[in-house]
Each structure stands twice: as structure tokens, then as C-alpha cells.
Amino acid sequence: MSNEEIIHKLKPIITTYAPASAALENLNEESDFIKDLNINSANLVDIILDVEEAFGITIDNTSMEKMLTVKASIEVIKEKLSEK
Amino acid sequence: MDNRVVITGLGVVSPNGIGLDQFLSAIKEGISGIKHQQNLSDLKFSCQIAGLPEVSDELAAQYFSPLELRNFNSSGILYGVIAGMDAWKDAGLPLNETHEPFWDYGMVFGAGTSGIDRFREAIYTIDELEIRRLGSTVVAQTMNSGVSAYLSGKIGLGNQISTNSSACCTGTESLLTAFERIKSGKATVVLAGATSDSGPYIWGGFDGMKVCTYKHNETPTKGSRPMSATASGFVPGSGAGAFVVESLTHAKARGAKIYAEILGGHANSGGQRGAGTMTAPNSTAVQRCISKALENAHVQANEIDAINGHLTATAMDALEISNWTMALNRKGSDFPYINALKGMTGHCLTASGSIECVASVLQIHHNFLFPNVNCEDLNPAITALIDAEKVPQKMKSIKINTLIKASFGFGDVNACIILKKYTS
Numbered sequence: 001m002s003n004e005e006i007i008h009k010l011k012p013i014i015t016t017y018a019p020a021s022a023a024l025e026n027l028n029e030e031s032d033f034i035k036d037l038n039i040n041s042a043n044l045v046d047i048i049l050d051v052e053e054a055f056g057i058t059i060d061n062t063s064m065e066k067m068l069t070v071k072a073s074i075e076v077i078k079e080k081l082s083e084k
Numbered sequence: 085m086d087n088r089v090v091i092t093g094l095g096v097v098s099p100n101g102i103g104l105d106q107f108l109s110a111i112k113e114g115i116s117g118i119k120h121q122q123n124l125s126d127l128k129f130s131c132q133i134a135g136l137p138e139v140s141d142e143l144a145a146q147y148f149s150p151l152e153l154r155n156f157n158s159s160g161i162l163y164g165v166i167a168g169m170d171a172w173k174d175a176g177l178p179l180n181e182t183h184e185p186f187w188d189y190g191m192v193f194g195a196g197t198s199g200i201d202r203f204r205e206a207i208y209t210i211d212e213l214e215i216r217r218l219g220s221t222v223v224a225q226t227m228n229s230g231v232s233a234y235l236s237g238k239i240g241l242g243n244q245i246s247t248n249s250s251a252c253c254t255g256t257e258s259l260l261t262a263f264e265r266i267k268s269g270k271a272t273v274v275l276a277g278a279t280s281d282s283g284p285y286i287w288g289g290f291d292g293m294k295v296c297t298y299k300h301n302e303t304p305t306k307g308s309r310p311m312s313a314t315a316s317g318f319v320p321g322s323g324a325g326a327f328v329v330e331s332l333t334h335a336k337a338r339g340a341k342i343y344a345e346i347l348g349g350h351a352n353s354g355g356q357r358g359a360g361t362m363t364a365p366n367s368t369a370v371q372r373c374i375s376k377a378l379e380n381a382h383v384q385a386n387e388i389d390a391i392n393g394h395l396t397a398t399a400m401d402a403l404e405i406s407n408w409t410m411a412l413n414r415k416g417s418d419f420p421y422i423n424a425l426k427g428m429t430g431h432c433l434t435a436s437g438s439i440e441c442v443a444s445v446l447q448i449h450h451n452f453l454f455p456n457v458n459c460e461d462l463n464p465a466i467t468a469l470i471d472a473e474k475v476p477q478k479m480k481s482i483k484i485n486t487l488i489k490a491s492f493g494f495g496d497v498n499a500c501i502i503l504k505k506y507t508s
């Protein structure tokens with residue numbers, strides 16, 4: 001799965017938790033969930049649960065802690081997909 | 085000098101009406117909100133009827149964001165937020181659009197449980213070893229103060245935010261606590277109220293105690309019979325009532341509409357001593373609560389025009405009337421008018437005091453007494469104490485200057501408040 005395809009699949013998940021903003025419109029690899037997208041930190045765990053469901057993967061606690069940006073999330077998703 | 089305290093906003097989610105207009109017309113016309121509940125029947129409850137406010141998804145969406153409604157399953161928070169936001173709007177107060185909290189505006193909003201259905205889902209998830217899939221929303225929906233937390237965030241309040249809990253006294257106690265905070269100058273506006281979850285997991289405990297009626301499963305609107313000779317137990321209910329309580333000075337300065345003034349009140353306990361137990365009242369304490377409320381409000385017993393009783397439709401109703409006659413030293417034709425809302429709503433438990441206080445304030449503001457329903461066969465033990473005409477069976481147009489309201493709860497706790505028509 002390419003980075004673009006992953007972002008395409010991530011966008012609706014992130015949109016659920018992020019207030020509408022230009023940063024959300026222009027979601028890209030550099031987007032930071034909290035700093036750029038203004039997501040409530042309590043919702044990061046919900047994003048991870050939705051990502052697990054959408055990609056059919058399981059994300060361990062250590063990997064979860066890294067998923068603060070789109071880029072880091074793509075890396076974790078790719079890693080978990082390759083382990084399937 | 086202590087502040088005078090007034091009520092400037094009301095909100096209500098009742099089994100027989102959501103919003104002030106619907107509720108006002110329902111209580112004037114004696115419309116029952118009690119219906120047969122299929123889920124209670126499926127679960128083999130003895131009492132299969134209840135008062136359940138029907139909140140549509142469209143209505144909920146006016147008060148909660150789509151994100152908030154994701155995995156949302158807390159009926160108490162739903163009712164409380166609707167009633168609380170309605171009261172705030174009714175008072176003409178703004179939502180805080182700045183970064184600075186409203187430091188002088190606070191909240192005391194009661195609850196007995198929170199999100200009991202959400203709690204049940206979480207318990208199943210945990211027991212299925214799926215805790216990692218629990219998500220982030222369980223705590224906010226199941227902490228008892230969830231209703232206050234949701235409301236204060238939506239409005240932007242910065243004074244003390246608290247959730248009180250004292251069984252069926254909760255709603256009346258919240259109004260009393262708000263009064264005391266404003267009277268003493270600790271806040272200028274307090275959003276008060278109380279809410280109760282709905283459903284089998286909140287009502288089941290009472291069904292198990294056999295304190296709910298099992299005789300009206302086919303005749304739900306006749307089931308809740310306060311003061312009737314054929315009262316056979318209470319009908320469970322749920323909902324929320326809310327008040328904007330404000331210092332008179334603050335209300336006048338912003339030109340607010342004033343529904344009524346709070347003169348004072350009292351809360352106490354019978355200590356589960358004497359006749360008092362976990363579930364039965366100590367009459368000495370009940371009478372003392374009423375007397376102390378009068379004293380605190382500087383009101384004489386003969387000034388009381390109307391009583392809004394606790395009156396749940398159990399064997400305790402006659403004892404309550406007896407306590408009122410003793411505490412006020414008034415009986416027979418000298419007794420004030422008295423009415424019981426539970427005939428129309430059932431016993432809304434934690435929320436009962438707040439919904440009934442909303443009804444009481446509306447009576448004062450609109451000059452009427454709502455009818456007592458389902459007591460066409462008044463309990464003779466009650467008519468031995470007070471004249472039957474003091475229990476109006478039809479809506480009565482009457483100017484009420486001073487009204488007294490009491491609530492009594494498990495744990496042998498009592499709360500009593502005195503409301504007055506506002507005059508400058």
C-alpha cells in the first residue's frame with residue numbers, strides 16, 4: 001500500500017476527531033495530530049482503534065506511543081501490514 | 085448583607101414533556117408520561133411500566149456534536165445537558181466564546197449514577213478481555229459528575245462545578261445548594277438541577293425490592309397513584325430538571341426575567357434512628373426539616389399557599405401528609421393546597437426533586453395548581469387529616485405567593501425549599 005493510499009484511508013478516520021481546519025483539508029505526511037490538527041489528546045486512542053479496524057491490524061502499546069503524526073502512523077501501519 | 089436569590093431560567097426533560105412549553109401544557113392538563121415498556125416486560129420485571137422521556141436523535145444532535153455522540157450511551161447526561169442548556173438559554177445568558185472562563189458562574193448538578201448503560205457495555209468489554217478496545221469515552225460518560233463536566237464545558241463556567249448526590253433529595257438539594265452559594269456571595273450565577281439515567285439497570289433494584297407497582301402493566305397511565313387509597317407502589321421514571329439561579333442584583337442588572345425568588349430551605353437526616361432506616365423516614369427529622377426551612381426563609385407556616393409533596397404513591401403518602409400537618413400545625417380546611425407530580429411522571433428518582441421544582445416554579449409564575457391525577461379515590465387516612473378539596477383533582481387557577489417543596493430519600497435524608505412569587 002502506498003503512502004498516498006494510506007493517507008486516503010486515514011483521512012476519514014482523522015476527520016471524525018479533528019475540528020474543521022485548513023490543516024485538515026491539506027492533510028499530509030507532516031501533519032501533527034495535536035499541534036496541526038487540534039485533536040484532543042484523549043481521542044488519539046480512538047483514532048488508533050479505528051485504524052486497527054480499517055487496516056485489519058493490531059497496534060501494540062509501544063507503536064501506539066509513536067503515532068502522533070501522519071508520517072509516524074504510516075510507518076507503523078506499513079510495519080504491521082508487512083507482519084500480516 | 086446576604087444576597088437575595090432568584091430563579092431566572094428553567095429547563096426540563098420529563099416523561100410527559102420535553103422543553104418548557106410541552107411540560108407546562110402537560111402538567112396543566114394532567115397528561116401522563118407513563119407507558120408500557122417492552123424491554124421491562126421482556127426482562128420479566130414485575131413493574132413493566134415507566135416514565136421515560138423520548139429524546140429523538142434529531143433533538144440530541146442539537147445539543148451534542150457528532151463526535152460526542154459517537155459511542156454515546158448515557159441517558160442521564162443526555163437529559164441533563166438538554167435541560168441545563170435549555171435553562172441557560174431561557175435565562176438569556178451567553179455561551180462563553182472567549183478563552184477566559186466565567187469565574188463567577190458555577191454549577192451544582194446532581195446525579196445518582198451516570199451512563200449506567202455505557203458502564204454495562206464497558207463491563208462486558210472488559211470481561212471479554214477486550215480492554216484495549218474500550219476507547220476514550222467511558223470515564224466521561226460514567227463518572228457521576230459527567231453531567232456537570234459536559235455542561236460546564238459547553239457553557240464555559242469557571243466557578244465551582246460539582247455534582248451532588250443524595251438519593252431522591254438530589255434535585256431539591258441542588259437548588260438549595262445553589263441558593264446558599266449565591267446568598268453567601270461565592271457565585272453570582274449557579275446552574276442547578278439533577279438528572280437520572282433510564283432503563284432496566286437503574287430501575288431493577290427497585291423492582292427487586294418490590295416497591296414498584298405490578299398492578300398496572302395493562303393500564304400504565306393509571307399506575308402512579310399518589311395519595312390514592314389504591315396506591316400500590318411507585319412507577320419508576322427518569323429525566324432532568326434545571327434552573328439558572330442568580331443573585332437578584334445580577335439578574336436586575338442584566339434585565340433578566342424572574343420566575344420566582346428562593347427564600348430559603350433546609351436539608352437534614354433522621355440518622356436512621358427512631359423509625360428511620362435506610363429506606364423509611366424518621367418523621368421527627370422530616371418535620372424538623374420543614375420547620376427549619378420555614379425558619380431559614382423567615383416564613384410563617386400560615387403564609388404557605390401550596391405544598392408540592394414528595395408523595396411517591398406508596399403506603400408512606402399518608403405518613404408524609406401527617407408530617408406536613410404536624411410541621412405546619414395546619415390541618416383540615418386550614419391545610420394548604422397540596423399536589424404530587426409523580427402521578428403524571430412516575431418517580432424520576434434522582435431527578436424527581438428537580439423536575440418537581442420546575443413544576444413548582446411554573447405554578448408560581450403562571451398562577452395555577454396542576455391537577456392531582458389518579459387519586460379520585462383519596463386515601464381515607466389522608467382525608468382524616470386534611471380536607472379533600474385541598475387535593476385539587478382539576479387544574480386550579482390561583483395566585484400562589486409562597487410554595488414549599490420537600491423531597492425525601494433513601495438513607496433517611498430530607499430536603500425542603502421555599503419559593504416565592506417575586507416582588508421588588
